[in-house]
Amino acid sequence: MIARWPSAPPALYKPVVTILTPAGKPKVMPEMTQPRILLIGTGDTKADELLFMSECIARAGGRTIMMDISVLGDPPYQAAHDKHAVAAAAQTTIEAIASSGDENSAMSLMAVGAANLAHALAERDAVDGVIAIGGTMGTDLALDVAQALPLGLPKLIVSTVAFSHLIPPERVAADLMMILWAGGLYGLNGTCTAVLSQACGAIVGAARSAIKPRKDRPVVAITSLGKSCLRYMVELKPQLERRGYEVVVFHTTGMGGRAMESIAAQGGFAAVLDLSLQEVANQLTGSVVNSGADRLENAGRAGIPQIVAPGAIDMVDFPAWLGVPNELSDRPFHAHNRLLASATSGSTDRQRIARAIAGKLSQASAPVAFVLPAGGIQQWDREGEALHDPDALAAFVDAMRSAIKAPVELHEIKDHINSAAFNETVLGIFDRWVAAGIVPRGRTTAAA
Template sequence: MAYPRIAVLGTCDTKLAETLFLRDQIIRSGEADVLLLDVGRTPVQNNYINISNSELASRKSADGPSSLAQMSRTEYIKYMIECATSLVTELFQKGEIHGIVSASGSSGTSLVTAVMRNALPVGFPKFMVSTMVSGDVSHLVEETDITLMYSVVDIAGTNAILNQILTNAAAAITGAATAYCRNGGTTLANVAAKQRKKRVAITMFGVTTPCVDAIREHLESNYAHEVYVFHATGSGGKAMERLIREKQLDAVLDITTTEIADELVGGVLSAGPQRLTAAAKAGIPQVISVGACDMVNFGPRDSVPTEFSSPGNKRLLYEHNPAVTLMRTTQEECTRIAEFIASKLRDQAVRPDLVKVILPTGGISMISTPSQPFYKPESDTALFDTLERHLEGSNIEVKRDDRAINDRGFALLAAELLVEVVRKKEAEEQSDNEFKCSYQYMYSIKEEKKMEMEMEMEMENMPWVI
């Protein structure tokens, strides 16, 4: 097996010694090669730098190297993110790198993690040693799988503590890159594709778990499907949408769309305003429901905004656990949620015939069924009615089912609806492949070439006037 090659990114004008130490530890293992990229602001002369900051900066503009010094720090970081992302994407697509690692302070961390997020898919080994990763790191990782290691001491000169941490980081990225290279440079989701399994995404919350468990068991037991469950906590929805854009998923059972409630009402688990767009734009089979749209998520009870406890707006709250407080959505909020879902599907779905919406009128979560604290049928009715009204005439089927979302019968119905649209797309693809292999297809290509040649001959014989 060929050695894996690891991209080491460093701001060499400020972190040269530390970056070279990290590089040397990878080389010393004898198990990987290194490509060192200088993403610093000012040029550095060093024989171990494989791609200089000038080379990177020139990818976007010929005068990039000379203009970096005149840029503000923010401008330089944005500029270098674009340049480095372009190169790292190219290296990945050619199969020339199998892992990426860096050690930086705040500015370098922002730069390098952006490159990792923008250039590389989920499943590709990414490792970041930083002074900034002992607090809130959501802005660094977002919905990706970047592995973070706290540097403990500042990355400001090598010393016994930092050297040991960098040695550990070198060993970690070498091991991950070796495994990635051994697997043929494929992401885990692509392994399922090679096994001819359909890669199916499902969204889940604690209050929709029985439904999702039943669907997963049914699909994996009865069909050649591999199921990926995404926890609908904001980052989970974003991760699923990212994998769809990366073509690492073939179909979606979006059972739990609760992140939309948080986006519209102000909860803490929003997946952003682009939720529901990736699968619609990709034209892949999808079945959508309204699981847990009866709730907006907050932290501990005292973290719920005061606007929801005022005398004129006192809301129904439920403590899911000491760290999570749920707030029941109102009739007006459920109407807005339905309008959001319908607008995304109507505006973005390139294949509306491959989209189905299924509504569990018996309860949209574990705590919204009769006798449970969030049982508010008027709110759920507004959700169902609005969805049906706004999707009318869209060629998107909307189906009501009188069971609750966690009823096993509902779960199996949702699973079989997905199988139905997956089979429809498979039949279309098979028919298309058969046509392309047919004599009719070959004849049409031949005739097209013949026409092109005749047109060229006519152009050559035409008397041009100068």
């Protein structure tokens, strides 16, 4: 049975959103009276759920645009973008997809079409938000759709495997929202309708409220690991802002690096200051606190100039609530909080990490400078601190010296990464690249 609202949707409201311009002057944003929400799902198997969601979207003041990703059956409604349109967007037919071999190959082809079609709709400003629903099959497809959409366009997946270990970090779009589809295996019930209605309200609200990223200044990314471990952002951010750049700082605890990589892959930065690489080290040593195998690769692939440093590569992170892994039980240890803890890697692992970093940087299609602070790479490796290991640090520095090859620039300093000398070195390289036209000039408030 399909749920129906007992009364018509309430009158649409027109919120007034006020933001401050770079000059500090208030600016009233244009009103959005009826957000257009692209709703994606398999209409042949989840028609009740999708029609219920469409009514929830209407009740929240939105307008639903259906995309049907069914393969074998047909929904009991007419989708604005039916399965034939999805197949055509993958440059094939639904008949060819249905006979492609198995359900995995069929849905993989539908994912290509759905992602291409959603991207085209976003490009021509035909949708204001996207929501998809599914189990593992629908979630697999929806993750591709989310990655094809631009940053700032609200995107939400209602999934039976939300937040699951089944989803690798490299599949997650930078600004993706997810909610667990509790009680959603088969048919409508009070538990799942509570989730579905909440999700629909969230995507309509997000579409109403979203302020798209500004494009009035070139954007520079910085990676860091809090202010206690790595402190350079405290100085670098205001310095770059004074030069006319918008600075976005990413917290390298797994998903922060993933977000940076996702935006870099879309060419979203004028330059990347990737100064905290412990997610690379985590991935190489088997830690779950990683950003995927392509960490430190997307900026170079997209032609974005990079200044790189090995911040915190000596730490292997793990969930604190699981206890210290057996293989790290004899290593120096630091508990950051009840969620995150770290132990240091030994000399052999650090040498392997150095070679991996150099290998990734060698593939870049734009200039790369590597700053090597021989005096230390995170706050707790100083003498007298819990993670001090001068022999392992020396082994890493030696390996890094040998591994970095031209055209990657190597800038070795004797100081610690949390020193003024490190900041001066990074800014010196950045300013030289601006003068040479490698990095576009910033735009100050007056110029903007």
